[in-house]
Amino acid sequence: MRPFSWINGSWVLGNDLWNPGSYVWTAETSEEKQVGKVTQAAGRTKHLVGWFVLVTVALFLSLVRAGEVAAVTLNTGDILVVDIGARKVTRVDQVTGAQTLVSSGGNFFHPSGLAIEASGTLLVADQNALGGGAVFRVEPGIGSRTTVSTGGFFGSPPGLAIEASGTILVADTNAHAVIRVDPVTGAQTVVFSGGSLVQPAGIAIVPAPQVITVAIDIKPGSFPNSINPQSKSKIPVAILSSPTFAAPSDVDDASLTFGRVGNEQSLAFCSPSPQDVNGDGLLDLVCHFNTQQTGFQKGNTVGVLKGKTMDGIPFKGTDSVNIVPSK
Numbered sequence: 001m002r003p004f005s006w007i008n009g010s011w012v013l014g015n016d017l018w019n020p021g022s023y024v025w026t027a028e029t030s031e032e033k034q035v036g037k038v039t040q041a042a043g044r045t046k047h048l049v050g051w052f053v054l055v056t057v058a059l060f061l062s063l064v065r066a067g068e069v070a071a072v073t074l075n076t077g078d079i080l081v082v083d084i085g086a087r088k089v090t091r092v093d094q095v096t097g098a099q100t101l102v103s104s105g106g107n108f109f110h111p112s113g114l115a116i117e118a119s120g121t122l123l124v125a126d127q128n129a130l131g132g133g134a135v136f137r138v139e140p141g142i143g144s145r146t147t148v149s150t151g152g153f154f155g156s157p158p159g160l161a162i163e164a165s166g167t168i169l170v171a172d173t174n175a176h177a178v179i180r181v182d183p184v185t186g187a188q189t190v191v192f193s194g195g196s197l198v199q200p201a202g203i204a205i206v207p208a209p210q211v212i213t214v215a216i217d218i219k220p221g222s223f224p225n226s227i228n229p230q231s232k233s234k235i236p237v238a239i240l241s242s243p244t245f246a247a248p249s250d251v252d253d254a255s256l257t258f259g260r261v262g263n264e265q266s267l268a269f270c271s272p273s274p275q276d277v278n279g280d281g282l283l284d285l286v287c288h289f290n291t292q293q294t295g296f297q298k299g300n301t302v303g304v305l306k307g308k309t310m311d312g313i314p315f316k317g318t319d320s321v322n323i324v325p326s327k
Helices: 040-065
Strands: 004-007 010-013 023-026 031-034 067-069 079-083 088-092 099-105 111-116 122-126 134-139 144-150 159-162 168-172 177-181 188-193 216-218 234-239 257-259 267-270 285-290 302-308 314-320
Touching (some): 122 159, 216 314, 257 285
Antiparallel strands (some): 004 010, 111 122, 134 144, 159 168, 168 177, 234 285, 267 285
16 A cells, blocks of 8 residues: 555655655546656655554554453452543552553543442443443453443443442433443333433432341240230330440331331330340330231241331341230
8 A cells, every 4th residue: 555645636645755746546537647756845744644644543443443451350449440531440459549450442432431230340331432332341350341232322321320120221411311221131221311401421329228237125035925916915125235226315216117027007105214125234225016016927937127217227127926826
């Protein structure tokens, strides 16, 4: 392939860098015609421009096609950074600040969104990859990268998040929409679009609150904890304190539910005076529940109590029960 230059409205093809002007290709005839020598200075200057264009295009294509994915072990607490300018994902040690390349180049064009799947693989949203944006999966442990989804409704997807079910939600700037993506097939479904959305770029999902496990004692001082579901009496349940949980002051009494599954609205009252039920030196909270509202049935072996702390943090406790028939 001969180097080329643009001179006086024609592409000039030279035999070597310093002897331009041996041939001219004209758009009108789409053919090469042998011509005389062009001015040496002008030929050299414009010929160098032609070479520069060739080198630039070749370099760009090599960057697009080449990619680097490293086999990296991710540790709890590692910081992952997606770099839109450097076209890469980097792991940063939160203690030392040491940086390790996770994935770069290849089909990455403008990577901007990052999320971690339950399996530990990474999902990267690239708003301009593969012609209209794409979602890639990077497996850092084995150093591989695959395309999860591209095309379809994507116009420019810069952000993504993962639902509890594992499906992917993508915010797309050009589509003015949020798109759900199947993590296995890559199938796309528009969740919603338009409205007040102008250029959605980021997306997040509010996680389910973490439930604290607390210790409870159904019918303190009694074992087995026999319950007659038809009884009109009340069932005492002690919520036991721990060094990090002070039941009398931490529990929101009004939030308490108790019974067969734990959602039963059976609370009668809580004792105003805390007491140390299990002799550990910590005061516990004892509450009483209407038996007939607990929903216990023959064969049940566990009673469940649910509630919230004064800060709104949910908690749950269980203890054994022995369901007995009415006499």
